[in-house]
Amino acid sequence: MRNAFINRLSELAKNDKNILMMAGDLGYNVLNKFYDDMPKQFVNAGIAEQNMTSMAAGMALEGKKVYTYSIANFPSLRCLEQIRNDILYHDANVKIISVGAGFGYGSMGMSHHGTDDMGVMRCLPNIIIFSPSDKNEAIRVAELSVMTKKPAYIRLGKGGEEDIHEYLEFNIGESINVVKGNKVAIFTTGPIASEALEATNILNEMSISTALYTFPTVKPIDEEIIKKCGNDFDLIVTVEEHNIIGGLCSAVAEVLAMQKNKAVLRKIGLNDTYISEVGSQKYLRERHNLCSKDIVNTVLDYINLK
Amino acid sequence: MNSKTLACQIRKDCLEMAYLSKGSHIACALSIADIVAVLYSDILKFNPEDPKDDKRDRFILSKGHAGSAVYSALARSGFFDPEILKTHYANGSILSGHVSHKTVPGIEISTGALGHGVSIGAGMAYALKLNNKENRVFVIVGDGECDEGSVWEMALFSAQHHLNNFTIIIDKNRFQALGKCQDILKNENLKEKFELFGFKAMEIDGHSHDEIRKSLKVTSKDKPICIVANTVKGKGVSFMENDLKWHYKNPDEEQYKYALREVESEYDQ
Ligand SMILES: Cc1ncc(C[n+]2csc(CCOP(=O)(O)OP(=O)(O)O)c2C)c(N)n1
Numbered sequence: 001m002r003n004a005f006i007n008r009l010s011e012l013a014k015n016d017k018n019i020l021m022m023a024g025d026l027g028y029n030v031l032n033k034f035y036d037d038m039p040k041q042f043v044n045a046g047i048a049e050q051n052m053t054s055m056a057a058g059m060a061l062e063g064k065k066v067y068t069y070s071i072a073n074f075p076s077l078r079c080l081e082q083i084r085n086d087i088l089y090h091d092a093n094v095k096i097i098s099v100g101a102g103f104g105y106g107s108m109g110m111s112h113h114g115t116d117d118m119g120v121m122r123c124l125p126n127i128i129i130f131s132p133s134d135k136n137e138a139i140r141v142a143e144l145s146v147m148t149k150k151p152a153y154i155r156l157g158k159g160g161e162e163d164i165h166e167y168l169e170f171n172i173g174e175s176i177n178v179v180k181g182n183k184v185a186i187f188t189t190g191p192i193a194s195e196a197l198e199a200t201n202i203l204n205e206m207s208i209s210t211a212l213y214t215f216p217t218v219k220p221i222d223e224e225i226i227k228k229c230g231n232d233f234d235l236i237v238t239v240e241e242h243n244i245i246g247g248l249c250s251a252v253a254e255v256l257a258m259q260k261n262k263a264v265l266r267k268i269g270l271n272d273t274y275i276s277e278v279g280s281q282k283y284l285r286e287r288h289n290l291c292s293k294d295i296v297n298t299v300l301d302y303i304n305l306k
Numbered sequence: 307m308n309s310k311t312l313a314c315q316i317r318k319d320c321l322e323m324a325y326l327s328k329g330s331h332i333a334c335a336l337s338i339a340d341i342v343a344v345l346y347s348d349i350l351k352f353n354p355e356d357p358k359d360d361k362r363d364r365f366i367l368s369k370g371h372a373g374s375a376v377y378s379a380l381a382r383s384g385f386f387d388p389e390i391l392k393t394h395y396a397n398g399s400i401l402s403g404h405v406s407h408k409t410v411p412g413i414e415i416s417t418g419a420l421g422h423g424v425s426i427g428a429g430m431a432y433a434l435k436l437n438n439k440e441n442r443v444f445v446i447v448g449d450g451e452c453d454e455g456s457v458w459e460m461a462l463f464s465a466q467h468h469l470n471n472f473t474i475i476i477d478k479n480r481f482q483a484l485g486k487c488q489d490i491l492k493n494e495n496l497k498e499k500f501e502l503f504g505f506k507a508m509e510i511d512g513h514s515h516d517e518i519r520k521s522l523k524v525t526s527k528d529k530p531i532c533i534v535a536n537t538v539k540g541k542g543v544s545f546m547e548n549d550l551k552w553h554y555k556n557p558d559e560e561q562y563k564y565a566l567r568e569v570e571s572e573y574d575q
Contacts, residue, residue, distance in 0.1 A: 025450065025483045025490060028554055035484075044484055046453035046491035047420050074419060107329070107395045109402035111370065111418025276408035279397035 001157040001191065002099050004135035006033055008142035009067070013041055018063060019146065022056055024049045024070035026099075031069065053079035053096075057086035060093040065146065072100040072114035076121065076153065087151045088126040095145050095152045101131070101190045102241025103281040104158035110274050114155065119246015121153045122219050128152035128172060129219040131248075133193030136167040137176075137216045144172055157191035164193045164214060175222035179204070181211035184299055185233040185263070187226075189215040189248050191281075192241040192290060199239075199295035208299065221251045230261035235302050237266045239295055241285065244269035266298050309515045312382060313343035314573040317542045318566060319378035319391050325562040327395035329403055333540035333552035335375040337479045337512075338446055341535055344518040345444060346379040354384035357411045363441050364430050366415045368423025369448035369477065370404035377401050377410065385412035421454025423447065424474060428464045431472035431530075444522070445474045450482025453491050458503070464530040465504025473522065473531040477512065479539035483553060500532035512537035542569050 010033035013019035021034040025047045034042040045052035049070055056066040068075050076083070076098050087094045098117060105112035121129055128150050132138040138156060145152055165178050175187075179200050188196035193214055203210040211233070215222065229236055236256070238249040249267040256265060270288055277287055285291050307315065316339040324332040345365060346352075353359035367376050374394060381388040386400075393399035400409035404418030417423045427445040434441050451457065464472055476496055480487055487493060500507040506526040510517040512535025521533045539553075540546030543565040557565055 023484070025453070028484060028550075044490050047450050047482060048453045048455060048491070050455060078419065105403075107397075107399075107403055109370075109404040109406050109418050110416065111404050276402075276406060278395065278399040278402040278406075278409070283397040 001132060001135045001138040001161045002030060002159050005132070005138040005142050005156055006030055008139045009146070010034060010037065012142065012146045013038060016065070016146065017041065018065050020059060020064045020066045022052055022066055022068045024052050024068070024074055026070050049074050049078050050082050053082035054086045056094045057082070057090055057092040061090060065093050067095045067097055069097045070099070071105060072098055072112055073117065076117045080120065084124055088124055091126060092151060093149050095154055097154045097156060099156050100158045101155045102192060103284040104191065106281045106284045107278050109278070110276065113275055115241070115270055115275070116243045116246065117155065118218055118242050118248070119250065122246060122251065126151060127219065128217065129155070130216060131155045131189040131218045132216050133188065133190060133214040134161050134164040136163060136165060137214065139167060140170060141216060148172060155190060161191045162194040162197070164197055170216060173217050173220040173222055175213045175215045175225045177211065177213055179210065179212040181209040183208055183233060184210040184235045184237065185229045186210060186212045186237050186239060186295065187215060187248060187252055188212070188239040189218055190241055192239055192285070195285065195290065195292045196239040196295060198292035202292060202296050203299055208303065210299070215248060218248060218251055221255065223255050226252055226255040227259055230256045230259060230263050233263045235266065235299065236263045237268060237295060237298055239268040239290070241290060242269055243272055245272055264302065266302060268295055268298060307347060307382060309344045309347035309519070310573065312347050312379065313340045313515070314569060315382055316343055316375050316378040317569045319381070319388070320374045321543070321557065321562060321565050321569065323374045323377070323391055323394040324556040325559070326392055328556045329395040330554045330556065331371045331374070331403070332556060333546050333549070334369065334372040336541050336543060336546065337537045337539045338372055338375050338477050339541065340513045340515060341446060341475055341477065341518055342375045342379045344515050344522065346383050348519055349522045350444065351441070352383065352412070354412070357385060361441070364414050364427065364443040366417070366423040366427045366443070366445045367405050368417055368427070368445050369420065369451050370417030370423065373401070373403060373405040376405060376413070380410065380412040386410070420448065420451040421456040424457055425460045427474070428460045428469060428472060431464070431469040432467055434471055435469065441471070443472045447474055447476055448482070449476055449478040449480065449487055449493065449496065452476065452493050452496065453482070461500060461503040461505065468528040469530040470526045470528055473533065475533045475535055477537050478534050479537040481539045481548070481550060481553070485550060497532070497534045505530050505532040507532040507534065509534040509536065513541055542572060544568060
């Protein structure tokens with residue numbers, strides 16, 4: 001997903017000299033599309049993310065379309081006040097790219113886990129949050145990010161994600177109905193979508209009619225679809241590789257809470273904890289009950305209870 | 307184990323860990339192997355029976371991505387079974403890529419985001435002085451890591467407060483993640499810079515055990531200490547030295563065996 005995003009963005013940058021890629025001394029063999037092919041549109045800010053972020057704001061205010069790029073928390077949490085005061089308050093055209101959503105860098109350790117970024121970003125005014133689920137969504141997000149002048153946070157998987165659906169021309173704020181159904185609706189965002197898709201397929205095979213929606217934009221969230229699903233389905237399950245506080249589940253709950261629903265909400269996410277265990281993305285998902293079987297069990301538990 | 311033997315062992319362990327785990331950062335670990343070996347053989351006060359022993363010196367690896375070198379030193383100093391080293395990066399292991407205090411006995415502080423460890427170290431040094439404790443605090447920081455503003459904020463504070471129980475060792479291997487430091491952010495004359503910030507600073511050969519030992523024993527009446535250690539990224543394995551790709555790559559079997567032979571023959575001389 002990361003490479004697909006960068007490839008698409010670099011194509012667009014070839015025709016728009018104002019696009020500028022700023023890296024925090026990262027992107028070996030990934031950003032070469034920029035540093036080799038368009039050296040004038042690439043800046044290595046060094047290992048100095050806070051300065052990078054404020055500088056990006058300054059450049060944007062002078063007419064550049066700046067992308068800052070680093071791993072998980074380095075371009076985001078580390079630079080929180082620079083993002084808030086300099087980018088968002090000044091409405092600067094900066095796009096923050098955070099690579100390694102969730103456990104993308106699983107065995108590197110907690111410093112590299114992107115598991116609370118969406119929540120932190122979501123409570124900042126004037127930010128779009130993109131969280132593509134596969135490479136096709138990432139390609140479209142690259143296009144949308146160039147089209148909008150608004151500041152945005154772009155949360156990318158590190159690579160190797162499964163395709164969830166083909167390329168679609170969705171717009172900012174629109175969810176995507178990947179699988180149709182009428183009893184259970186699964187909402188997901190980011191690389192964990194593959195687990196959600198697998199669970200959806202298993203449930204449908206068990207004759208539990210299950211729909212799947214991805215949310216490539218987490219802010220603004222697709223309120224219309226959430227409200228409609230609240231009315232139409234018996235159960236909504238949110239699935240995210242993120243802390244259970246602040247992310248997709250919170251965003252969905254905030255919308256559902258404003259109306260009377262037929263649906264009940266259940267959540268799959270990290271149980272408000274930091275992860276000290278070592279292991280791959282897959283392993284950490286298993287250890288923390290974020291896998292397709294956990295989603296299926298959540299649905300079955302609800303049905304059996306009823 | 308004397309420091310030479312330990313340094314050789316650390317290099318061999320790091321190579322094995324990189325080979326088995328297919329993890330990254332082997333060159334970053336080889337670069338600090340000698341400094342870590344001298345610290346654990348001759349300088350640091352520690353107690354493997356009681357990793358939190360009050361009398362211990364505090365050691366922080368601020369460039370946490372070079373964890374394998376410290377994991378090896380800890381295992382070889384009796385903190386845990388060296389067999390565990392083979393599980394670096396593996397599912398269910400205690401040894402994450404970046405050092406973790408939660409799972410590894412002897413690791414003082416979890417790092418991995420650059421530019422934190424140095425400031426935590428200064429905080430510990432300040433508190434130890436407040437508590438009238440004799441313990442020293444040592445931090446290894448990367449030269450690329452010195453891009454981070456926090457490093458310089460730490461420097462201002464440490465000098466202001468006369469943290470003479472605090473020593474930072476800069477692993478000046480002249481490389482960072484996307485290239486040579488001089489091509490990214492020229493941060494030269496580090497010794498002079500730290501001197502101007504109010505440190506007692508010195509520049510040494512970061513692979514000469516005598517020079518490392520001597521510099522780590524330096525004390526000051528009222529200044530924090532900065533050792534600028536000139537090192538080679540990938541030191542000890544000819545094909546890894548000064549080649550950026552070994553920040554990321556891991557050796558295949560042939561490369562691993564060749565590298566082991568080089569490290570061993572260097573030690574025999
Ligand atoms: C805050 C932060 N930004 C970026 C990184 C990614 N990163 C890991 S190692 C590295 C280069 C570090 O260079 P240096 O400190 O010179 O250590 P060396 O690898 O050369 O030993 C970078 C940028 C990080 N770990 N933390």
